[in-house]
Amino acid sequence: MIAIPVETDNGTPMSTKLFGNAKFFALVEPKSKDYTIIPNEGCGNGIQTANYLLEQGASSALYGFLGDGPFHVMVRGGMNVYWLGKETMPLDQAIDTALSETLVHVTTENASLYLDPGTAAGACECGCSHD
Template structure:
């Protein structure tokens, strides 16, 4: 089974940029049959638990946190970076079948995965980020974090 986070529950959907907050996931079986799962969990860690329980073996993502990535890796789920920009579900599946996607491993994860956080949400607001990682904000573009 393959899992891909999506913006909508259609075959024409683009990959959702944020793994844990994706509203939908395409679950593709070995016969290329697609079912859509509505993600109401809103937590990367909880999503990983769901995917593992549903026998997902491979996942394609654009942006994922360090902790969910390590959980996927430790669960034996193979991870692939889907690339940057707008990528459609059909394109991601074609790229995966053609072995054209980058397999993310602990050795190269620094290039494709956000660093794990060691502070909670309240501390996060006070710290103004640590200057070494990026965050996606609701207005659709990325900012380099900086100390203030």
Template sequence: MIAIPVKTNKENTAVSTLFGKAKYFAFIQNNKIEILKNEQTGGRAVANWLKSKNVDTLITSHMGEKPFETLLSNDLKVYFAGDERIEVKDVMVKYADGELALLTSENFHTLIKEDEEHHSHSCCSKGSGKMHNHKHNHIMENKLQKAPYKSFIRNIHF
């Protein structure tokens, strides 16, 4: 099951820039999406809640180091949704296409910023006019699963 912190409980809401304090989480499984209120307090509690709900994959745009470590210790894969506003359906298509970076202990601090006000890639300066193409070892893993996930993503019922 995939979980995504979201801003509202509305259809195709945007991915939340919060993790531990996200008001809702979208749970995606078997071509269906269910949005549940987050009643946990703090990132580690949310990480444990996700594991208890049989989540094996999280897609997020921000989180603290301690919750990230808790997710890793619970064998969850964590993908970076990016630092721009994106809706659930769009981020799921990016996931299916293998375009989301798998967060690891090695790249966590590069991709996830602790700055609460602005999240950005240090190497992707908007002023430079250049965007670097991030390539990660997990891309091949996602590409192998691309076809079934694409059909899955296109059939999500909100």
């Protein structure tokens, strides 16, 4: 299951830039492209969001802006993490992009190139040690 942060749970959902502050996530079944939109119970805290998505059974996550803390939680939990880019897009386009296998797979080896928490200071504000 692929987790994609989205701005709304109705109308035409759009991907959203911020991972931990996303109000909702679309959980996408890759084979059918069917999705369910769920509220982000960790909203406002990237680490809680990452743990919540793991609890929901997500095996992959897409993001625009993401800090070190949530990234490491997801990777340690066995999730694959992909950089969607910093622009929003309709959910259907984000799903097609994810399934096209053209996204950057962010790993611990290349994370410094692709992680950006999107905060004004440019630094992670999750409060963890990132160990």
